[in-house]
Structure formats: C-alpha cells, structure tokens
Amino acid sequence: MSDVKRVDCLLIGRFQPFHLGHLEVVRKIAKECDELIIGIGSAQISHTFDNPFTAGERHLMISRALRADGIKDFFLVPIVDINQYGVWVSHVRSMVPPFERVYTNNPLTKRLFSEAGYEVSASPMFNRSQYSGTEIRKRMVEGDDWRKFVPNAVAEVIDSIDGVKRLRDLVQGGADAGD
Ligand code: ATP
Numbered sequence: 110m111s112d113v114k115r116v117d118c119l120l121i122g123r124f125q126p127f128h129l130g131h132l133e134v135v136r137k138i139a140k141e142c143d144e145l146i147i148g149i150g151s152a153q154i155s156h157t158f159d160n161p162f163t164a165g166e167r168h169l170m171i172s173r174a175l176r177a178d179g180i181k182d183f184f185l186v187p188i189v190d191i192n193q194y195g196v197w198v199s200h201v202r203s204m205v206p207p208f209e210r211v212y213t214n215n216p217l218t219k220r221l222f223s224e225a226g227y228e229v230s231a232s233p234m235f236n237r238s239q240y241s242g243t244e245i246r247k248r249m250v251e252g253d254d255w256r257k258f259v260p261n262a263v264a265e266v267i268d269s270i271d272g273v274k275r276l277r278d279l280v281q282g283g284a285d286a287g288d
C-alpha cells in the first residue's frame with residue numbers, strides 16, 4: 110500500500126457556458142489532483158438569461174472540450190439546487206464520488222465546505238474581464254465575438270443547438286411572452 114495521500118478534487122460551477130477560464134482551472138486541477146470531479150450546479154435551471162443551457166447541454170460542452178484538450182479522466186455530475194445552505198454540502202456529497210478538496214472562488218461555497226472540514230482552494234482568475242459567463246452571454250446577445258472566449262468544442266455545441274438565438278429570444282420575450 111502506498112503512503113501517499115490521495116487528493117480527489119471537486120470543481121463546482123454553473124458553466125453557462127463553460128469558457129476558457131474554466132478550462133484553465135481544470136488544467137490546473139488535473140495536474141494537482143488524483144481524481145477530477147466537476148459538479149454542474151443549478152442543474153435544474155435552463156432557458157433563462159443567466160442560465161440558458163440545460164444540464165445535458167452543459168455536460169456535452171464540458172466533456173467534448175476536455176477530451177479535445179487531452180483530459181480524459183473526469184467525472185461530470187449534474188447537481189440541482191436545494192436552496193437550504195445548511196445541508197448543501199451533504200447534498201453535494203451524496204451526488205458525487207468521494208473528494209477531499211474543493212476549488213471555488215465563491216465565498217459562500219468556500220465557507221460551507223470549510224465549515225464541513227474540507228480543504229478549500231481558491232483558483233486564480235484567468236483573464237476575468239473576458240473569461241466570464243456573464244460577459245460571454247452579453248456578447249452573444251449583442252452580436253459581439255464570443256467564440257474566442259470558449260473552447261472550440263463549446264462553440265460547436267452552442268451552434269448545434271442554436272444557442273445564440275435561444276438567448277436572444279429569451280432576452281426579447283422571456284417565458285411569459287405572448288401571454
Ligand atoms: P457567471 O458570470 O454566469 O457567474 P462565471 O464565469 O462566474 O459565470 P461560474 O460557472 O459561475 O462561471 O463559475 C464556476 C467557477 O469557476 C467559480 O468558482 C468561478 O469563480 C470560476 N471561474 C469563473 N471564471 C473564471 C476565470 N476566468 N478564471 C478562473 N476561474 C473562473
């Protein structure tokens with residue numbers, strides 16, 4: 110038996126969409142950790158301006174982007190919100206393989222996992238003014254270039270589901286349009 114301590118790591122995000130900043134974090138984690146687990150948060154939400162893509166679409170974007178980048182060994186787990194912070198960590202634990210360390214920059218996520226005894230690592234922010242879901246969604250709606258901020262595989266998935274049109278329609282109408 111080896112004495113080397115395993116470090117299996119979890120990255121949680123909404124990935125609306127998965128962009129090059131996320132990819133940089135994943136590359137770093139893949140180097141630093143034994144197992145790479147990615148939790149697709151707010152999995153139940155789609156078709157809103159802040160969360161346009163379904164968990165299945167995000168799953169496809171992330172898995173194709175990682176494989177194209179040569180990262181083959183990862184777990185992708187959709188995680189629905191429960192809106193009860195006191196049991197959030199147990200909820201996540203029940204959905205994903207065992208892990209020891211969490212990578213996040215979200216202050217609440219940091220607090221909840223460190224209170225539960227997990228090691229929490231802040232990931233450095235890469236080119237945050239551009240590698241940001243909010244910025245990319247804004248560019249899609251306004252017709253500015255967004256493809257250069259996401260892995261090619263992600264742009265391909267978004268094109269294949271006509272994602273930009275979906276986002277524009279959501280901004281114009283929302284779920285109640287026509288009522
Ligand atoms: P949104 O603007 O929709 O919130 P986001 O770009 O912040 O999108 P999230 O899915 O909210 O993306 O983030 C998931 C995780 O990735 C968070 O811990 C977040 O801090 C981190 N992250 C987001 N952008 C970057 C970046 N450019 N570099 C490094 N980490 C990032």
Ligand code: MG
Nearest residue numbers: 122123242243
């Ligand atoms: Mg965010």
